[in-house]
Amino acid sequence: MNDGSRFDRLPPTADDRTVEGRATREEAVGWWVERFGLDPECFEGHTFWEKGSGKIWAFAGDVDSPAEVEGLGMTFLRTRQEHWKPTTDAVQRFGRGAVRNVVVLDRGDARAFLRGEDTDPDWDGDWGYLIAAHEIAGSVEPIGVGLYLYGELRSQMPKGRQREL
Amino acid sequence: MDPLSRYDPIVGDPAAFHAACDRPLPSVVRVNDIKTTPDRVRRAFEAADVGFEPVGWHEGLFELDEGESPGNSWPFVHGWVYGQEEVSAVPALVLDPEPGERVLDCCAAPGSKTTQLAARMADRGTVVGNDNNLGRLSALRSNAERCGVTNLVVTRADARNFSLKPFDGEPFDRTLVDVPCSCEGTIRKNPDAVDNWSMDHVEGIAGVQKGILERSLGVTRPGGTLVYSTCTFAPEENEAVLQYALENGGCRLLDYELPLDHAPGLTEWDGETFDDSMRKAKRIYPHHNDTGGFFCAKLEVCG
Numbered sequence: 266m267n268d269g270s271r272f273d274r275l276p277p278t279a280d281d282r283t284v285e286g287r288a289t290r291e292e293a294v295g296w297w298v299e300r301f302g303l304d305p306e307c308f309e310g311h312t313f314w315e316k317g318s319g320k321i322w323a324f325a326g327d328v329d330s331p332a333e334v335e336g337l338g339m340t341f342l343r344t345r346q347e348h349w350k351p352t353t354d355a356v357q358r359f360g361r362g363a364v365r366n367v368v369v370l371d372r373g374d375a376r377a378f379l380r381g382e383d384t385d386p387d388w389d390g391d392w393g394y395l396i397a398a399h400e401i402a403g404s405v406e407p408i409g410v411g412l413y414l415y416g417e418l419r420s421q422m423p424k425g426r427q428r429e430l
Numbered sequence: 431m432d433p434l435s436r437y438d439p440i441v442g443d444p445a446a447f448h449a450a451c452d453r454p455l456p457s458v459v460r461v462n463d464i465k466t467t468p469d470r471v472r473r474a475f476e477a478a479d480v481g482f483e484p485v486g487w488h489e490g491l492f493e494l495d496e497g498e499s500p501g502n503s504w505p506f507v508h509g510w511v512y513g514q515e516e517v518s519a520v521p522a523l524v525l526d527p528e529p530g531e532r533v534l535d536c537c538a539a540p541g542s543k544t545t546q547l548a549a550r551m552a553d554r555g556t557v558v559g560n561d562n563n564l565g566r567l568s569a570l571r572s573n574a575e576r577c578g579v580t581n582l583v584v585t586r587a588d589a590r591n592f593s594l595k596p597f598d599g600e601p602f603d604r605t606l607v608d609v610p611c612s613c614e615g616t617i618r619k620n621p622d623a624v625d626n627w628s629m630d631h632v633e634g635i636a637g638v639q640k641g642i643l644e645r646s647l648g649v650t651r652p653g654g655t656l657v658y659s660t661c662t663f664a665p666e667e668n669e670a671v672l673q674y675a676l677e678n679g680g681c682r683l684l685d686y687e688l689p690l691d692h693a694p695g696l697t698e699w700d701g702e703t704f705d706d707s708m709r710k711a712k713r714i715y716p717h718h719n720d721t722g723g724f725f726c727a728k729l730e731v732c733g
Contacts, residue, residue: 310554311580325581326556329598335567336584339575357465357509358578379507402466402473406508425572428507 272331275313288344301363319345353409360407367396375399381427433627450716455618459511461490463549466510487689509576514542517724521659522546529554531603536589539566541573548579590641601651611660615723652733659726665699668725683707684728691718
């Protein structure tokens with residue numbers, strides 16, 4: 266059983282899995298690589314942990330007995346629903362190298378997205394979770410996670426990260 | 431009477447000191463190297479018509495024009511900048527951790543110095559950010575995540591009883607001991623900082639500081655580096671705390687470079703004398719560089 270109150274390391278592969286339903290390292294990294302075309306090497310130095318139901322954390326290192334710690338790296342991916350969902354912070358941290366499923370918003374849509382509003386950008390790619398980004402200081406920078414469904418992009422910006430610029 | 435007047439004999443120019451303490455403090459942001467560069471921040475601020483000036487002594491610090499709020503800009507949203515007072519950027523520079531090292535920040539929340547340490551380590555190795563207050567820890571976590579820090583372990587403990595148990599008993603290479611203090615040096619940001627000033631409070635908090643420094647020396651490896659800092663002027667919370675640690679053995683003060691005007695640590699105060707090496711510590715007064723007040727000492731842990 267998953268104990269949501271403590272950090273447990275993800276098993277490397279499905280063959281190593283002892284907790285039912287727990288994502289594996291291979292699956293978690295594979296999801297980012299497959300979804301956004303990232304280089305698997307981006308994640309090579311990180312260890313991956315579950316705390317809370319299906320909440321996966323990425324930690325740039327290793328630790329001996331994490332049972333008593335409050336936080337380990339950053340929240341990375343939610344895996345207990347049918348569709349896995351990346352976190353805003355992980356998209357900002359790792360998403361810059363993404364080559365697909367990135368929707369680049371214009372100035373007005375980027376601001377609306379940051380306010381937490383739905384937008385209607387030009388997009389003829391996949392539905393599901395996308396990286397919402399915009400151009401700033403000469404290149405494309407991820408803002409957060411958008412859920413593209415039925416022709417609209419639903420901002421997944423957490424309440425505490427929403428802003429009116 | 432102004433409690434800060436007790437420092438007139440040591441500040442060099444009391445009139446300039448009091449005048450600086452009465453002026454509001456400009457807003458400063460630090461560039462977060464984990465996510466961007468000073469050049470990109472400059473371009474983003476310019477494109478958004480945010481007025482700013484580089485601070486001169488540090489390429490990653492920008493002073494914002496009056497009325498600009500650091501939290502309300504794209505660079506903040508992207509975690510490219512962190513609102514951090516100039517002098518508050520000093521201790522992480524003095525501790526100077528290397529990528530791959532194991533570093534403890536024993537009173538870490540809300541995380542300006544913790545995220546600066548992680549950035550100086552290029553987000554490699556381990557930073558342990560400890561604090562004893564759950565609400566403040568939640569601020570630490572969200573600030574670190576916004577900055578893209580992934581090498582942070584967050585722990586909750588009274589820093590006087592910090593345990594190495596989750597770390598296999600292995601002591602740290604470097605420790606930042608930025609203790610809770612009477613905060614006199616933040617008077618420009620919090621004009622009521624000394625409203626309830628009392629010697630009892632200063633002495634009480636100095637007792638806590640001694641306990642935190644002692645434990646921090648115990649969890650840092652021999653030959654390792656420790657930085658002790660406060661944002662207060664009171665020698666009872668600065669030199670007297672270090673004197674206590676020196677007398678217990680286990681550490682010595684080190685010289686360090688600082689490209690900001692400052693005064694040396696005191697060797698006497700209020701009838702007490704301190705070790706001559708106390709002069710290696712640095713006192714930054716508000717009139718020196720038009721900043722807040724700060725105290726910072728670099729120590730080597732002896733075997």
